[in-house]
Amino acid sequence: MLSSIVALGSVALALQLTLPQLWSGFQFVGDGTRPYDFAMNGVVLASIMITISTLINAFGVKLMTRINSIGVFVELSAAVLLILALGWHVVRGPEVLFDTAGFGEGHDLGFFGVFLIGAMASGYVMYGFDTASSLGEETKDPKRTAPKAILRAITASFVLGGLILLFGILAAPDLADPKVGSADGGLQYIVLSVLGGPFGKAFLACIVVAVVVCTLAVHAAAIRMMFAMARDNNLPFSRQLSKVDPVRRTPTVAAIVIGILAVMPLLINVTQPAIFTIMSSISIVLIYLSYLLVTVPMLRNRLLKKWPLAADGSEPGFSLGKWGLPVNILAVLWGGAMTLNLVWPRPEIYNSVPPFEWYLQWGGVIFVAAVTVGGALLYRLKIRHQTGVLAEHAAAVAAHPSSGAVLQAAPAEQDVADAKVS
Template sequence: MDTSIEQDGDQHLAEFGYKQELDRRIGRFASFAAGVSYISILTGTFQLFYFGFGAGGPAYVWSWPLVFAGQLMVALCFAELAARYPIAGSLYNWTKRLGSRTTAWMAGWVMLTASIVTLSATVLAYQITLPQLWSGFQVVGDGTGTYDVAVNAVVLGSALILFTTLVNAYGVRLMARINSTGVFIELVAAVLIIVILALHATRGPQEVLTDTAGRGDGQQLGYLGAFLVAALASGYVMYGFDTASSMGEETIDARRTAPRAVLRAVTASFVLGGLILLFGLMSVDDLDDPQLSSATGGLQYVLLQAAGNGLGKAFLVCIVVAITVCCLAVHTATIRMMFAMARDNNLPFAARLARVDPRRKTPVVPAVLIGVLSISVLLVNIRQPQIFTTITSIAVVMIYLAYLLVTVPMLVSRLRGRWPLEPEPDGARHFSLGRWGLPVNVLAVLWGAGMALNLAWPRREVYNATAPYHWYLQWGAFVFIGAIALVGLAYYLLRQRHRSGVLPDHAA
C-alpha cells in the first residue's frame, strides 16, 4: 500500500475534525464489492421476482431500467459528495455540511433505524432458497404448518445475523476478504445464469416486454396502477450503493476510489440483474405457471427448470453466498452509521458506541448491538408475518427518505450558489458533475420524492395483504414513519442537541 496515499487520507480526515482510528485497508475491488453486495442482484431479484411478476406480469421487467435511471441520478450526486467528503456514515456527515445539524441527525436517525430493519428483512431470503437446496434446512416442522415457514425463517435468519456480527466484530480486513470473495462468486454466477437462461429461451423479448398478463384489468388506473405496484420489486433492490462511500475512512485513496465504486456498483447491478430478469422470463416454459408468482417458486423455480436440478442447485448455492455477503454489507454499513453518529455524541451511550478496538481497529459494540436489535425485530415474524412485511416496506421507504435528506439540501446549496461548499483540496480534481450538476440533482430529488410516495402509498396488497385487516397496517408507512420521525426529532431537540459535538477521544 502507498503510505503517502494513506497519510493523505488521514490528513483530509483531520480537516473534517476527526482523527484516523479505523483500519484503512479497503482497495478498489473491495470498495466496489461493498456497494454491489448491498444491492445484491442475486438476493433481490430472486427474493422479489414473484412479487413483481404477480403484480405486473412479464412486462413488469420495464420497472428495472426505470428504477435504475432514477437511482443513477441519486448515485451521481452521491459520487460527487463521496469525492469531497469520504467519511464514515456518509449520508449523515454529508447532510451535516449541506444542511443543518438537525437535518443531519434526522438523516442519520432515519437511515440507522431503516438499516437495522433492512438487515432483519434481508436475512429472510435464506428461507426462500435454503429449503429448496435441502429439505433439512426446514428445521421447524415440515413447512406445511401455519407458522412453520415464518418460524424457520427466524431461525435461519438469526444464524446469519450471528455470523455477520462475529465477522464485523473481528475486523474490516476479514469482512472485506469474505465480501470480496462472495461478490466475485456472485458476479461469475450471475453471468453463467444469464448464459444458461439465454440458451434455454423459448420466446423472444418482444413477447415478454409487451405481455401484461391481464394485470390491471378493471382497475381505475389500468395497467399503470398494476405497474406502479410491480415497480416496488425493483425499488426494493436497487439501493445501498452508498455503502462504498460510507466506508471512506477505511478506503485507500477514498476520494478517487469511492465515487467510482458507487457508480460501478449501481451500473453493474442494473446490467446483470436486468439480463437475469429478461432471460428468465424468456426461458420459462409457461408464463401462466402459478409458481412464478409464488413465494416458494419465483425465479428459483425458473432457474431449476432451465438448468436442471443438479446445476440449478449449484446456482442456488451461489445465491446463498450472495445473500450472506449482502447481509454482511448491510450490517457493516449500519455499524459505520452508528459509529459516525456516536462519535459526534449524537446517540445515547455515545462513548461506548464510538469506541474503536485498538487491536482490531473496528467498533465492536455497535456490531453486537445492531445484531441484537436486528434479531429482536426479526422475532416479530414468528406470529405476525404481515406486520413484518409492513415494517420491511417501511424500512425501504425510510431509506429513500434518507437519500432525499441529502439530495434536497444539496439542491438548495446549488440554487443558492453555495456548491461546491469548499474548493478542491490542494488544487486536486476529483469526480464532479460540473454544469450537469443542477439538472441531475433536480431529477434525483423528483425521482426520490416520487418513488418514496409510490412505496408508501397505502395499498392493501402491499401493507395488509391478508386478514385481519387493520387501517394502521394499510397506512403503515405514514403512521410508523411519522411516529419514528417524531420520536427521533423530539429526542434530538429536547435532549441530544445540547450535548452534540465531537467526543474528545475522537477529535483531531
C-alpha cells in the same frame, strides 16, 4: 441508521426463499405446509445469519474483507453464467414483456398501478449500494473513489440484474404457474425448473452467497454509521457505542448492538408473515427520506450558485460538471416519487396475506411517522445540546500553527485509523 438495522433483518430473511429449495433440511420448523412454518423458519435462518454476521464484523475487518471479496467474485461469475444458461433455454419471444396478462383489470389505475408496485424492485436496488458510501471513510481518496464505486456497482446491477430478469421471464416453462409469483417460488423456482438437478442447485447456492455477502455489507455499514454517530455524541450511550476493541480494532459494542436490534423485529414475523414485506418497504422508505435530506439542500445550493464550491481546495473530488443540475433535479423528483410510492398504504404490498388488519396496511405510514416525530423530538430535547466529538476520539490540536508542533491523534482515534481498510 434505523433503515440499515431494519434492512439487515429483511436481507437475512431472504435466506428462507432459497435455502429450503436448495435442501429440505433447511426447513427447521415444520414441513412448510402449516400457516406459520414459512415465517417461523425464516426467523430462525435470519437470526442465525445475523449472529454469524455479528461475529464476523466484530472479529476484525480483515476477515470481513476476505469474505466480501470472495463473495463478490462468486456473485459476478454466477450472474454471467446464469444469464447464459437462461438465454440458452429461452422458450418465448420478448413480445411477452408487453403482455399485461390481465393484471390491473378492474382497478382504478389499471396496469399503471401494477407497474408502480413493480417499480419498487428498482427502489430496493438503488438503496443497496448506499453501503459503498457508508464504508467510503475506509478507502483511499474517498471523495473520488466512493462515487465511482457506486456508479460501477449500479451499472453492473442494471446490466446483469436486468438480463437475469429478462431471460428468466423468457425461459420460464409456464408463466401462469402460481409458483412463479409466490413467496416461496419466484426466480429461484424458475432456475430450478429450467436448469434442474445439480446445475439449478449450484446457482441457488450462489444466490445464498449473494444474500450472505449482502447481509455482511449492510451490517458493516450500519456499524460504521452507529460508531460515527456515537463518536460525535449524537446517540444515547454514545461513550459505550463508540468504544473500539484494543486488540481487534473494531467497534465491537456497536456490532453486537446492531445485531440484537436487527433480530428484535424479526420476532414479530413469527405470527405476522406480512411483516416481511412491511419491514422491507419501511427500510427503503427511510433511506429515501435520508437521501432527500442530501439532494434537496444540494439542489437549493446549486440554484443559489453556492455549489460547486470555489476552487480553494474544498471542492469535491468528484464532479458531474454541467450534468450536475439536471441530475440533481432528477434525484429530488425520483426520491420524492419513490418515497410516496413505497409508503402508499396499498393492501397488495402491506397486507396481501391474512390476517387483514388496518394497522398492517398502514404499517409503513405509522412507522415512518413515528420515526420522524420521535427523531425530531430526540434532537430538539437532547441531542442538539450534547453534540460534539467525544474527548477520547478528538485529535489533539497544536497550540499555534507557527510553533511547529505536529498534530497527534488520540489513542482511541488511532485505533480507528488502524482498523481502516483500503
